[in-house]
Amino acid sequence: MPIYFSYAQTIRGTQTTLNGGSANYGLFANVGDTWSWTGSMTRTNVREERTDATQFNGDPDADNEGFAAQHDIGGNSQQTMNIAGVDRAVIYDYSFSVTDGTNTYEIAVIDADLDGDSRADSAGEDGYYLIFIGTPPPPDTVLTVANAQVHNSDTRAHSEMGAQAVCFMAGTLIATDRGPRRIETLQPGDRLRTLDHGWQPLRWLGQMEVLGVGRLAPVRIARGALGNDRTLWVSPQHRMLVSDWRAELLFGASEVLVPAIALVDGQQITRVSRRGVSYCHLLFDRHQIIHAEGCLSESLYPGEIARGALGLAGQLALRQALPGRDLSPEAYGPLARPTLRVREGALLRLRGYAAHGRDRRGCAA
Secondary structure (H helix, E strand, O other), rough: OOOEEEEEEEEEHOEEEEEEEEOOOOOOOEEEOOEEEEEOOOEEEEEEEEOOOOEEEOOOOOOOOOOOHHHHHOOOOOEEEEEEOOOEEEEEEEEEEOOOOEEEEEEEEEEEEOOOOEEEOOOOOOOOOEEOOOOOOOOOOOOOEEEEEEEEOOEEEOHHHHOOOOOOOOOOOEEEOOOEEEEEOOOOOEEEEEOOOEEOOOOEEEEEEEEHHHOOOOOEOOOOOOOOOOOEEEEOEEEEEEOOOHHHHHHHHOOOEEEEHHHHOOEEEEEEEEEEEEEEEEEEEOOOOEEEEOEEOOOOOOOOHHHHHHHHHHHHHHHHHOOOOOOOOHHOOOOOEOOOOHHHHHHHHHHOOOOOOOOOOOOOO
């Protein structure tokens, strides 16, 4: 199983200028040069084939623009990013810094092999992506190059560059208008299938890396336990849609959202500690029921509990992604279904609930 490292502060090299013109990241800038960027940041993912990978590999010492065979497409340590629907080999090149006179910002240069020649010296390949390390520099602002080579080595730790490992939760298949897609590849604007409102655009994808033990240990839902096609991993408080006459009898609604932890039965649905877990959050214009691995669960509802679970960094990223949007429960709108507390959901489990079947409304292919 590959490991994915997610970078939330990525831009294209074409979004930048150097001394007022196009930037050439195949050459080091000079201290004192002017640099700026425009547009918005996006999230990108680096796929590492080795499960023990921790480093963003760079070009070999003896070949400044070449790809080592093991890191190239087909290598045993293949390192890629998905560009326009195609996995392309990528390498970390170097980092430089810019300043506004008060603050200094570090920027990593990532090269991509767009033409498959195992090199990064063709047009547009050097600095195809830039990654902001730490606080991003302000956009549309003329800054000055402070250091042309902050770091220039043939490898650098993903964690040092601000990446979040998404290996253990990566691979969850979400129904989209382009077919099932891994959750970590989704971008704002992608159209996802919802139970109640058809295809809806994704507004924000958040990811939070945690140690998956204790109260943060994920819930493993075995294939078929809730009508799912494959094993599904969710956070303990993530709510799953359950449809059952017992729910209507006990709670007055035939369909309810139940925290996954309430459904743990020690057999098909279990708590499993993991060394590292990345919990992914999908936000829409309103609370939705979405298709994940063939079963139905909720999107992010930005209530107090959910915002608290995101942490301060996640909340800041959410506000930056949706500037000016009021995400209070009153303004965001109602929950898609009635929700049960853990002990209420446990009553359904103990009384033998039925999972929401895939042949019900909104689930046809």
